[in-house]
């Protein structure tokens with residue numbers, strides 16, 4: 001019996017070049033099927049990555065007591081320690097638009113010696129990710145056709161903002177089988193841009209429920225669609241479940257940049273987007289962005305190990321009764337936020 005493929009082939013979009021019609025079609029197809037694609041010529045040098053890598057390594061090597069000054073119970077909640085997302089996962093969050101200030105606040109607490117190298121690097125990285133996210137959203141809207149980007153890019157996406165999560169995965173030393181570093185989830189963002197080091201382990205779940213590897217590919221970044229864009233695009237783009245598995249007993253570092261609508265944004269797919277090719281039914285009720293974020297944060301089943309409820313349960317038109325039930329549940333369930 002032939003072994004079925006476990007690695008997904010995603011299109012690579014050269015983000016530095018003007019777009020060809022053929023790249024738009026393969027992009028639209030990939031976003032519908034996988035909700036994932038790769039970008040190349042993104043303008044971030046290997047040197048920037050190796051410096052972020054080195055400084056992040058130093059940061060995560062600090063004692064737990066030192067790191068815990070940044071959360072999860074501190075007011076800033078920028079640090080997520082082990083055993084929240086998984087036993088092998090810890091992360092530091094850096095908020096935009098002032099990445100320098102956000103990173104420096106953490107660095108001042110963590111390090112005795114004051115230096116701004118880390119914060120400057122993250123400011124540079126955050127700004128580059130912002131530029132890239134804008135380009136990516138514009139290209140995605142172009143792939144919908146009918147001049148959607150001209151009509152809606154500026155008016156709908158101009159107040160988006162980003163934040164960065166630096167993630168350190170440390171698997172157990174004796175690793176007999178693979179372990180989940182980060183359980184199945186969808187992102188809440190419009191788009192997420194992920195840099196993964198060369199260890200690998202990122203996987204996307206196919207529509208049939210099969211886990212497929214997204215192998216590291218030199219010089220590229222992984223882009224995935226999040227729930228906000230899935231709802232705004234009336235599912236022309238898919239926000240896929242994904243996870244990270246650790247197969248080798250070595251540390252893995254990733255940088256995930258989430259580009260999101262502003263809190264008060266009302267998310268509603270424009271009629272032209274709803275009516276485009278394929279389904280013509282409106283699939284989501286309008287909803288306010290922060291209400292969905294709160295719904296996820298307050299939901300027991302929205303925790304890491306399971307995807308639990310997503311935007312479909314929250315605002316999906318065919319799941320009204322479920323949504324009402326969930327809103328009831330929200331009042332009694334404990335607050336446990338991450339994704």
Ligand SMILES: O=C(O)CCC(=O)C(=O)O
Pocket residue numbers: 165167182187194195196202242243244254255256339
């Ligand atoms: O670490 C990775 O490669 C992906 C992380 C991720 O999916 C997330 O933080 O939402």
Ligand SMILES: [Fe+2]
Pocket residue numbers: 185186187192242
């Ligand atoms: Fe994710």
